[in-house]
Amino acid sequence: MFPSLTDQQRAAVDHASGHLLIVAGAGTGKTTTLASRLAALVERGAAPERILLLTFSRRAASELLRRAEALAGHDVARRVWGGTFHAVGNRVLRRHGRLLGLDPDFTVLDQADAADLLALVRSELHAHDGEQASDRRRAKKDTMAAILSRVINTATPLSKVLHHTFPWCAEQQVELKATFEAYTARKRSTLVLDYDDLLLCWSALVRSPVAAPLLDQFDHVLIDEYQDTNALQAEIVAAMAGGGATITAVGDDAQAIYGFRNATPRNILDFPERFGAHIVVLDRNHRSTPAILATTNAVIAEAEHRHEKVLWSTRGDGPQPAMVLCSDEGAQSAAVCARVLEQHERGVALRSQAVLFRAAHHSDLLELELGARRIPYVKFGGLRFLEAAHVKDLVCALRLVINPCDELAWFRVLQLIDGIGPATARKLAPLNGAIDAPGTDELLEALEDARRLAQHEGPSAAIERLRVWLEPIIERHHANAAARIADLDALCIAAASAPSLERFLTELVLDPPSSTGELAGPPHLDDDWLTLSTIHSAKGGEWDAVHVIHLADGSLPSDMATGNDEEIEEERRLLYVAMTRARDRLWCYVPLRYHVGLGRAWWSDRHSYAQRSRFLTDAVVATMDREGDPIVIADPAPLDTAPLAEVDSMVAALLD
DNA sequence: GAAATCATACTTTTT
DNA sequence: GTATGATTTC
Numbered sequence: 001m002f003p004s005l006t007d008q009q010r011a012a013v014d015h016a017s018g019h020l021l022i023v024a025g026a027g028t029g030k031t032t033t034l035a036s037r038l039a040a041l042v043e044r045g046a047a048p049e050r051i052l053l054l055t056f057s058r059r060a061a062s063e064l065l066r067r068a069e070a071l072a073g074h075d076v077a078r079r080v081w082g083g084t085f086h087a088v089g090n091r092v093l094r095r096h097g098r099l100l101g102l103d104p105d106f107t108v109l110d111q112a113d114a115a116d117l118l119a120l121v122r123s124e125l126h127a128h129d130g131e132q133a134s135d136r137r138r139a140k141k142d143t144m145a146a147i148l149s150r151v152i153n154t155a156t157p158l159s160k161v162l163h164h165t166f167p168w169c170a171e172q173q174v175e176l177k178a179t180f181e182a183y184t185a186r187k188r189s190t191l192v193l194d195y196d197d198l199l200l201c202w203s204a205l206v207r208s209p210v211a212a213p214l215l216d217q218f219d220h221v222l223i224d225e226y227q228d229t230n231a232l233q234a235e236i237v238a239a240m241a242g243g244g245a246t247i248t249a250v251g252d253d254a255q256a257i258y259g260f261r262n263a264t265p266r267n268i269l270d271f272p273e274r275f276g277a278h279i280v281v282l283d284r285n286h287r288s289t290p291a292i293l294a295t296t297n298a299v300i301a302e303a304e305h306r307h308e309k310v311l312w313s314t315r316g317d318g319p320q321p322a323m324v325l326c327s328d329e330g331a332q333s334a335a336v337c338a339r340v341l342e343q344h345e346r347g348v349a350l351r352s353q354a355v356l357f358r359a360a361h362h363s364d365l366l367e368l369e370l371g372a373r374r375i376p377y378v379k380f381g382g383l384r385f386l387e388a389a390h391v392k393d394l395v396c397a398l399r400l401v402i403n404p405c406d407e408l409a410w411f412r413v414l415q416l417i418d419g420i421g422p423a424t425a426r427k428l429a430p431l432n433g434a435i436d437a438p439g440t441d442e443l444l445e446a447l448e449d450a451r452r453l454a455q456h457e458g459p460s461a462a463i464e465r466l467r468v469w470l471e472p473i474i475e476r477h478h479a480n481a482a483a484r485i486a487d488l489d490a491l492c493i494a495a496a497s498a499p500s501l502e503r504f505l506t507e508l509v510l511d512p513p514s515s516t517g518e519l520a521g522p523p524h525l526d527d528d529w530l531t532l533s534t535i536h537s538a539k540g541g542e543w544d545a546v547h548v549i550h551l552a553d554g555s556l557p558s559d560m561a562t563g564n565d566e567e568i569e570e571e572r573r574l575l576y577v578a579m580t581r582a583r584d585r586l587w588c589y590v591p592l593r594y595h596v597g598l599g600r601a602w603w604s605d606r607h608s609y610a611q612r613s614r615f616l617t618d619a620v621v622a623t624m625d626r627e628g629d630p631i632v633i634a635d636p637a638p639l640d641t642a643p644l645a646e647v648d649s650m651v652a653a654l655l656d
Numbered sequence: 657g658a659a660a661t662c663a664t665a666c667t668t669t670t671t
Numbered sequence: 672g673t674a675t676g677a678t679t680t681c
């Protein structure tokens with residue numbers, strides 16, 4: 001079995017007793033190894049339904065299971081438990097939450113919902129005080145959510161988190177504590193869980209004495225991307241290990257890029273000692289050419305703290321990566337298109353190429369250019385769909401169909417009605433639908449119909465009914481109503497294949513559509529399209545040709561993430577992850593001038609001069625070719641005439 | 657007193 | 672294009 005494995009990989013696959021840590025550098029065949037190990041475990045007698053596979057995204061889980069299926073057969077892959085920590089937590093809690101006193105029909109809040117609920121309970125606390133001190137000095141709701149999430153995911157007391165990470169909020173500690181307590185109580189009374197609750201309750205469950213039989217549920221736990229797990233997740237893993245499960249963790253500290261989500265590399269560094277685990281290191285890179293590896297090794301060599309690990313290519317020679325200087329962002333877009341098409345003509349399909357960038361909006365201009373040249377593409381990353389106001393409105397209405405106690409959903413939906421604002425909505429929301437206020441009849445009727453339709457005709461029919469209610473409201477509220485209503489139709493279509501409304505909603509929150517248009521289903525599988533992706537969403541992917549754009553200070557590293565050395569190091573690893581996606585060709589684009597500013601008025605012709613990304617040091621650039629525009633743009637020369645004065649004198653002349 | 661409307665500011669990455 | 676704050680309207 002598994003004839004194609006290397007000795008390193010085979011050691012990881014065959015490891016038989018005790019916990020195992022696989023330190024797998026980029027492109028070293030991690031997925032192959034993990035899938036083979038899964039198949040080998042089954043072959044050696046493990047029951048598939050007693051294997052748990054924890055991955056970082058749904059996509060990673062299904063890819064892994066697909067590979068395992070090829071080795072071990074369909075029946076095995078179908079029975080294995082797989083998904084993200086949050087998705088598995090959800091599943092475990094629906095099934096066994098009663099042991100904790102948790103009603104299994106809870107609703108899951110996303111991050112924005114959690115922030116909204118925090119804002120709501122805080123405003124209530126102040127209404128009681130009668131104290132209307134300005135909100136100006138208070139933490140924003142998103143900040144509150146971030147603080148609480150950090151407290152929970154790192155298991156660190158509030159005072160420490162404030163002092164360390166949010167010092168400007170430290171003086172609000174008392175108020176924050178009260179808000180967080182009220183928030184927790186409100187979540188319980190309205191039957192909702194936020195993302196962190198899924199982990200927290202799962203962790204409580206596996207550690208609780210009442211759940212002893214549950215601990216026996218898994219014999220093997222396989223965890224991918226272990227460098228991106230947090231302290232709370234490590235606690236869950238430890239509890240399962242204590243219950244008798246054997247843990248296999250796979251990861252690479254050089255690719256840790258989720259510190260902002262409270263992941264900590266300590267998990268992977270401490271794993272061997274904490275679990276008494278055997279370690280296997282994979283450092284043979286089967287993905288990239290030696291020339292590309294020389295560049296990526298040079299990038300990561302400059303990282304401050306890291307585990308020395310130099311990757312060796314097993315492949316033959318290839319062309320050097322290139323740094324492409326572009327006079328501005330428009331030139332960058334043109335340069336990308338030109339190289340994409342050139343590769344295409346040489347037989348590299350669009351699907352074998354990707355454009356990667358730090359922030360979702362970095363591809364805006366490029367997308368225009370691709371559209372103009374009729375190059376099809378699919379974009380991954382950026383979460384706009386579920387965040388759009390009209391989509392949230394519909395989703396909240398759907399939540400009410402399932403959980404009439406969901407106060408936050410009432411609060412939001414009621415405000416859509418003419419004449420109802422925050423104050424009235426707050427009064428009505430806790431009544432769970434026993435509402436008798438002017439204008440609410442149509443809403444209640446729609447909800448009642450939807451509830452019946454959901455039971456008898458399925459989720460699509462229920463969504464359709466609420467869409468009918470929502471449509472005139474959207475038309476009144478927004479200028480571009482047609483496009484927004486089309487989004488609701490997409491939801492409707494996507495729900496058609498869902499087994500129930502509950503499942504549809506939960507999966508929407510736990511696994512939101514990752515590409516634009518994913519909801520409508522994969523358009524035409526045989527069509528060829530270019531991949532555009534944020535670097536975060538590109539994790540685990542690989543392409544023959546990779547184009548990394550916006551390699552300028554301020555974009556990568558993002559100037560939102562240069563507050564301390566740790567953040568900057570994470571940005572460096574982000575570049576490393578992006579570059580190591582490439583198999584044969586790698587281009588790094590550096591726009592020297594770009595438009596800055598906010599709002600549309602600025603967008604027209606303000607610009608500023610960019611510095612090449614600080615991570616493209618001389619040592620790195622020495623491993624690369626140079627392409628593109630060699631011109632170094634100096635500061636703009638002052639004009640010798642003053643056009644503005646000419647305009648003024650022209651106007652003055654007309655006024656005579 | 658509450659809702660609607662207008663004005664202004666900011667926009668990282670994601671379960 | 673959204674989120675928040677100030678102002679006007681009901």
